[in-house]
Amino acid sequence: xxxxxxxxxxxxxxxxxxxxxxxxxxxxxxxxxxxxxxxxxxxxxxxxxxxxxxxxxxxxxxxxxxxxxxxxxxxxxxxxxxxxxxxxxxxxxxxxxxxxxxxxxxxxxxxxxxxxxxxxxxxxxxxxxxxxxxxxxxxxxxxxxxxxxxxxxxxxxxxxxxxxxxxxxxxxxxxxxxxxxxxxxxxxxxxxxxxxxxxxxxxxxxxxxxxxxxxxxxxxxxxxxxxxxxxxxxxxxxxxxxxxxxxxxxxxxxxxxxxxxxxxxxxxxxxxxxxxxxxxxxxxxxxxxxxxxxxxxxxxxxxxxxxxxxxxxxxxxxxxxxxxxxxxxxxxxxxxxxxxxxxxxxxxxxxxxxxxxxxxxxxxxxxxxxxxxxxxxxxxxxxxxxxxxxxxxxxxxxxxxxxxxxxxxxxxxxxxxxxxxxxxxxxxxxxxxxxxxxxxxxxxxxxxxxxxxxxxxxxxxxxxxxxxxxxxxxxx
Amino acid sequence: xxxxxxxxxxxxxxxxxxxxxxxxxxxxxxxxxxxxxxxxxxxxxxxxxxxxxxxxxxxxxxxxxxxxxxxxxxxxxxxxxxxxxxxxxxxxxxxxxxxxxxxxxxxxxxxxxxxxxxxxxxxxxxxxxxxxxxxxxxxxxxxxxxxxxxxxxxxxxxxxxxx
Numbered sequence: 026x027x028x029x030x031x032x033x034x035x036x037x038x039x040x041x042x043x044x045x046x047x048x049x050x051x052x053x054x055x056x057x058x059x060x061x062x063x064x065x066x067x068x069x070x071x072x073x074x075x076x077x078x079x080x081x082x083x084x085x086x087x088x089x090x091x092x093x094x095x096x097x098x099x100x101x102x103x104x105x106x107x108x109x110x111x112x113x114x115x116x117x118x119x120x121x122x123x124x125x126x127x128x129x130x131x132x133x134x135x136x137x138x139x140x141x142x143x144x145x146x147x148x149x150x151x152x153x154x155x156x157x158x159x160x161x162x163x164x165x166x167x168x169x170x171x172x173x174x175x176x177x178x179x180x181x182x183x184x185x186x187x188x189x190x191x192x193x194x195x196x197x198x199x200x201x202x203x204x205x206x207x208x209x210x211x212x213x214x215x216x217x218x219x220x221x222x223x224x225x226x227x228x229x230x231x232x233x234x235x236x237x238x239x240x241x242x243x244x245x246x247x248x249x250x251x252x253x254x255x256x257x258x259x260x261x262x263x264x265x266x267x268x269x270x271x272x273x274x275x276x277x278x279x280x281x282x283x284x285x286x287x288x289x290x291x292x293x294x295x296x297x298x299x300x301x302x303x304x305x306x307x308x309x310x311x312x313x314x315x316x317x318x319x320x321x322x323x324x325x326x327x328x329x330x331x332x333x334x335x336x337x338x339x340x341x342x343x344x345x346x347x348x349x350x351x352x353x354x355x356x357x358x359x360x361x362x363x364x365x366x367x368x369x370x371x372x373x374x375x376x377x378x379x380x381x382x383x384x385x386x387x388x389x390x391x392x393x394x395x396x397x398x399x400x401x402x403x404x405x406x407x408x409x410x411x412x413x414x415x416x417x418x419x420x421x422x423x424x425x426x427x428x429x430x431x432x433x434x435x436x437x438x439x440x441x442x443x444x445x446x447x448x449x450x451x452x453x454x455x456x457x458x459x460x461x462x463x464x465x466x467x468x469x470x471x472x473x474x475x476x477x478x479x480x481x482x483x484x485x486x487x488x489x490x491x492x493x494x495x496x497x498x499x500x501x
Numbered sequence: 502x503x504x505x506x507x508x509x510x511x512x513x514x515x516x517x518x519x520x521x522x523x524x525x526x527x528x529x530x531x532x533x534x535x536x537x538x539x540x541x542x543x544x545x546x547x548x549x550x551x552x553x554x555x556x557x558x559x560x561x562x563x564x565x566x567x568x569x570x571x572x573x574x575x576x577x578x579x580x581x582x583x584x585x586x587x588x589x590x591x592x593x594x595x596x597x598x599x600x601x602x603x604x605x606x607x608x609x610x611x612x613x614x615x616x617x618x619x620x621x622x623x624x625x626x627x628x629x630x631x632x633x634x635x636x637x638x639x640x641x642x643x644x645x646x647x648x649x650x651x652x653x654x655x656x657x658x659x660x661x662x663x664x
Contacts, residue, residue, distance in 0.1 A: 035644065087637045127655050134648045141641065153641035160645060164652040221610050 026076060027091040028083050030101075030140045034060055034133045042130070050122060053129045057112050060133070064140075065105035068098040091144040092277075095494040099345055100143040100273055103352040106476070107264035108136050110356050110469045114363060115257035117465045128168065128257065135161035135261065139269040146281070148196055149206040151274065155192075155237065158270050159185045165258040166250050177253030180246040184236050188243075191233035198226035199282075208281040215283070227283050231275070231292060238271020240330055241300040244323050251319035252372075256363030259315060263322050264356035268348050272326060276333050276341065280498045285336030293334030298428055300327030305435040309442070314362050314372040317443055318355065324436065325351045325398065331429060332413035335420050338496035343412025346492055350405040350480065354394040357473035361391045364462040364470070365447065374443065379452030383459040386467050388448040390474040395440040397477045400433045405480035412492075505545060512538040523582045525574075529567040536560040550627050 037060065041053050067073065076093055112132060119125045138161060141154030163185075167178035200206060202222060203214035215223050232243065239247035247267070251259050275293075283289050304324025311317035329351070332344030364387050365380065366372050381388035397406035410433065417426035461467060480487060512535055519531030536559040544552035631639060 031640070038647070087640070088633065089637050127651070130651055131648070131655075134644060134651070137644060145637070147637075149635075150637050150641065153638050153645070157641060157644050157648060160648045160652065164648070164655055167656055170656060219613065221612055225607075225610065225612070 026080055026083070027093055027144055028087055029080070030064070030144065031137055032083065032086075034137045034140075038130060038133050041126075050126045053126050054112070054116060057129050057133060058109070061105045061109040061112065061136070063105075064136075065102050065109070068101035068105065071095075071098045089150070090146060092146045092281075093144065094497055095491055096273075096277065096345060096498055097143050099349055099491055099495075100269060101140070103265050103349055104136055104139045104143070104269065106473075107261060107352055107356050108132055110264070110360060110473060111257040111261045113465050113469045114260060114360055115255075117463050118256050118363065118367065128165070131161050131165050131168075132257075132261070135165065135266065139265065142269050143273060143277075146208045147206050148199060148208065148211060148278075148282070151278075152189075152192055152196060155270055155274070156189070158266060159189075159237075162262065162266055165261065166254045168255050168258060171253075173253035174255070177246075177250040181250045184243070184246040188233040188236035191229045191236070195226045195230035195233065198222055198229075202226070208278075212282045212284065224288065227289065228292075230278065231289070234271050234275045234278070235296060236271075237267065238275060238326060238330075239267050239323055240271070240296050240326060241303045241323060244300070244303075247323060248316050248319040251322070251359075252313065252315045256359070256366065259363065260356050260359045263318065263359050264352045267322070267326070268329075268352060272329050272333075272348060275330070276344065277498070279333065280341070285499075290334050290336045293330050294422065294425055297327045297329070297331030297334055298425055300324065300330060301429060301432045302327075302435075305432050305439065308439045309435065312374050314365060314374055314377075314443070314447065315359070316372070317374070317439065318358050318362060321398065321436070321439070322351070322355055324432065325355070327432075328410065328413055328429065331425060332409075332416060335413075335416040335422070337416050337420060338499055339412055339419065340416030341499070342488075342492040342495050343409055343416055345495055346412060346487070347406070347409035350397065350409050350477070353473055353476050353480070354397045354406065357390060357394040357470060357477065358398075360466060360469050360473065361387045361394070364466050367462060368459045369456065374446040377447045377453055377456075378450045379448070380456065380459065381448040382452050383456060384448075384461050386461055386470060390470040391448065392444065393474040393477050395444055397481070399437040399440060401437075403478075403481045403484075405477050405484070408481060408484045408488075505542060508538055508542050508545075512542070525571050525576075526568070529564055529571065532567070533560050533564040536563075 037056050041049050041056060043049065067076070112129065115125060115128050115132075119128060135158055138154050138156075138158030142151060142158065145151050145154060159181075163178045163182050166181060167174045196206070199211045199215075202218035203211045205211065205214075215227075236243040236246075251263055254262060279285060279289055279293070301324050304320050304322070304327060308317050308320035308324065311320060325347070329344045329347050332340045332347060334340070362372070364384070365377070368384070369377065371377075393404065397404035400407045400410040410429070414426050414429060417423075417429065515531055515535040515538060519528050519535055522528040522531055536555060540552050540556040540560060543555055625634075
């Protein structure tokens, strides 16, 4: 049955591209809306028959098993939500029907790639789906064909190629040691394999994933790509692509293949902490709205990696919840950034000010996103950071916990500075005619803000139904 | 010196020439030579089918596609090529240094040279592997081809009103 998650979008894509009239183009938007909505609903109501039911002809097609657990469900929700938001913003941002149709095609391919990443349990299949996601991302970043987009796409392409080489080398070493590519076989053989080769392969693979996830010191491509991409693509990149391709894969591979051994935990916690600090300090010095959000992303990704690095059920639950929260509130902030950019034709925060008078909904929802990023209760970001901190404290990493708390203060500092420069104060000259963007964008902002607030208020429900069962990945 | 190591050194030099060449056409030829040497290496490692794929697709088809594309582009002037090369050398001087340092580092790891692969080679038919064991990967390759075709259509197709 999980095969349908890959088969249905691809079949739809092929039908939509058949030369049988323009109505197919018009139907593409609604097909994508239905697709992403179904993905979110199926993942939220994951006890339904859809996941346990058998469809023999479909199941027999791939002859491989898929990993369907609570971590997969959370990733499905993130993929569906962010793709949905990106699609609605694209409809508003792209006036041309043809452009929107091309964007939807690529969005569906990226979504299939990410769904594949979160379901496979074979390291080579994982690599294939990572490549699908990356190729769709290159094209999406360069979509406008302007010089900035092409430069951002080229940087991502080059660094992604480096990541690919590292991961393929590592896969070759794993095959050398284990003779197979399935997670379980590799995991079992690593215990008895040549230790030097095993550690080398693990180290190389983690470096590749750090590049894909934008973790310091492999973050060079991230600010340029986020900044230069069209608004719907920035949402997609910041909201989910880096997380599915880099961070999710890191958590899954570490738990299913490498195991949370001490050297891996040490690397993850160190890289996570450096990312938190570097991202926060770099964000403080930015004047560009989207670039500041990009550096903030690096910092928040650091929290996820730090939480995962504890290697405990609580730490991983915190990391996964922060991944979900970051998908939601960073998408929200990029939606709002794109609304501001469209209205003001600039991202320079020095030319903004007092926008809360002219764009009250954008301002209010941004505030929700900022506060959640900083970890202010009762918003969802508070709970995920709290889980990570408790996990750090329980495992005796007091220094990392202290740095994580202090970095949250830094986060608060740069976001308050941003809010003051962009939304508060006197209305800047020349912004008298600025107004809220269309209903579509406002709907996305409000919906994402409500999810941020709701996930905080109903945290116990989420914890019991989604986060607590994640410990099963450690048992495996 | 082992022949494989000799071929690897030649292949690395060809790859370096590929990325350092000032002319796109020379870079393409460098890539073709790199790929041809890789073909010999794969063949020597008892994978004749993989070698044939490498030879036909990477050495042959891709070179033809690159040369065709280059023939349709406007070449840079000699001055522009020199300027671009200077800038590139300044910006990426550290990459070979990192590579050499990594190689020295690997020497200290004392990786045993006599490891036998856990996989028993030659026991499985490649058709069986591709069409029965790795359908999901083949399916993924189809999606990659669709994505590539879309990329070409989106990035390289000019609108009617564009010059």
